[in-house]
Amino acid sequence: MGSHFSPAPRLPRLSSPSRLLPALLLGALIGFGTPTISLAAEPAIADIQKMVKQGQNAQALEKVDAYITARPKDAQGRFLRGIILTELNRNNEAIAVFTKLTEDFPELPEPYNNLAVLYAQQKQYDKARNALEMAIRTHPSYAIAHENLGDVYAKLASQAYDKALQLDSSNSHAQSKLSLIRELIGNSSRPGKAPTAASAPPPVAPAPAPTPVAAAPTPAPVAPVPAPAPATREPAKVTVLDKEKDKEKPAPAAEPARVEKEKPAAAKSDGDDSAVIKAVQSWAAAWSRKDVKGYLSFYGPDFQVPGGASRKSWESERASRIDKPGKLQVTVDDVKVSMNGDKATVRFKQGYTSATLKSSAAKTLVMQKSGNKWLIQQEKVGS
Numbered sequence: 001m002g003s004h005f006s007p008a009p010r011l012p013r014l015s016s017p018s019r020l021l022p023a024l025l026l027g028a029l030i031g032f033g034t035p036t037i038s039l040a041a042e043p044a045i046a047d048i049q050k051m052v053k054q055g056q057n058a059q060a061l062e063k064v065d066a067y068i069t070a071r072p073k074d075a076q077g078r079f080l081r082g083i084i085l086t087e088l089n090r091n092n093e094a095i096a097v098f099t100k101l102t103e104d105f106p107e108l109p110e111p112y113n114n115l116a117v118l119y120a121q122q123k124q125y126d127k128a129r130n131a132l133e134m135a136i137r138t139h140p141s142y143a144i145a146h147e148n149l150g151d152v153y154a155k156l157a158s159q160a161y162d163k164a165l166q167l168d169s170s171n172s173h174a175q176s177k178l179s180l181i182r183e184l185i186g187n188s189s190r191p192g193k194a195p196t197a198a199s200a201p202p203p204v205a206p207a208p209a210p211t212p213v214a215a216a217p218t219p220a221p222v223a224p225v226p227a228p229a230p231a232t233r234e235p236a237k238v239t240v241l242d243k244e245k246d247k248e249k250p251a252p253a254a255e256p257a258r259v260e261k262e263k264p265a266a267a268k269s270d271g272d273d274s275a276v277i278k279a280v281q282s283w284a285a286a287w288s289r290k291d292v293k294g295y296l297s298f299y300g301p302d303f304q305v306p307g308g309a310s311r312k313s314w315e316s317e318r319a320s321r322i323d324k325p326g327k328l329q330v331t332v333d334d335v336k337v338s339m340n341g342d343k344a345t346v347r348f349k350q351g352y353t354s355a356t357l358k359s360s361a362a363k364t365l366v367m368q369k370s371g372n373k374w375l376i377q378q379e380k381v382g383s
Contacts, residue, residue: 048080057087075105075356082114091118102134107321107357109135109142116148120155128152137307141361141381157181273337276344276367279374280332284350287330292319300368300375326355342369 044067051060061084067077082097095118101111112135119128129152135145161178164171279298286294296315305314322328331351338345343366350363366378 109139284330304378329353
């Protein structure tokens with residue numbers, strides 16, 4: 001069964017189980033909008049990337065060690081060191097590097113993802129699953145981690161079906177499911193990714209180790225710490241989509257009383273649109289100024305906590321993130337509001353800038369009117 005498990009840099013996949021799969025973007029922001037590590041646009045990093053591309057991993061390791069000595073807290077250099085150690089087949093040292101990164105930068109999903117790749121290579125699929133679940137909990141829109149988690153579950157399913165057949169070789173249902181799992185993993189490929197470097201047929205073993213990732217072939221470094229967005233921004237572009245208004249039809253001239261009755265309703269809807277937009281902007285402003293109490297006050301008592309965690313643990317985790325040192329700025333643009341009675345669905349583009357991360361992602365809030373306030377019921381990344 002072939003392997004296509006993907007670490008964080010988007011690099012060519014290699015079918016040999018001794019190599020890493022594509023995981024982190026080295027030198028470019030991930031296209032789906034989640035925060036990611038970006039390598040600094042400076043000669044030292046560029047030289048190291050070039051060495052890795054040319055297979056000069058021993059020299060690259062010496063250079064990155066010198067770079068980290070001068071910048072011990074630099075996440076980019078440390079992540080690149082983990083990639084190089086993986087290329088040198090020093091996987092236990094690479095695991096130590098990525099583990100420390102998850103402790104120092106728990107908001108970054110890529111170290112979790114690469115840990116999962118290394119654990120899966122060692123067939124420690126439970127550890128790989130836990131690491132990927134952490135990556136997804138950190139950033140629910142991290143597509144690579146979702147795909148890798150599916151691969152890990154497929155590996156675990158393959159092992160379970162294989163065990164069932166060892167205990168009962170006549171179990172035709174288990175045999176059919178095992179064949180289906182093998183075919184699913186063997187034929188899978190991710191659109192837009194480089195094809196497998198080797199064209200050897202997939203091995204028949206029920207659960208081979210996934211293919212890890214190598215260093216980026218054509219790095220395009222960007223600034224290590226993006227500057228915060230300017231304080232003065234253009235006004236948010238707002239499009240109001242009112243389902244209730246769309247349903248209304250102009251009253252005939254012969255029924256003036258009905259026309260007068262509908263006009264106040266339209267005015268009320270317009271007022272709700274403005275109130276919803278103002279609530280979203282105030283929510284982002286409280287987040288930006290690190291007002292944890294004010295930020296959490298925008299979430300209603302019936303808020304659906306992502307991942308099924310408890311409200312208390314979710315609030316504690318949010319407070320811990322917001323209270324981190326350094327400047328924080330959250331912006332909302334291209335706001336679109338869809339009204340349905342006392343409920344509103346708000347879609348917008350969220351900008352996030354901190355001392356270590358910069359990202360832009362589509363976001364959706366489902367809000368419910370409670371008295372004179374609009375409170376968040378659901379929050380999800382994507383439209």
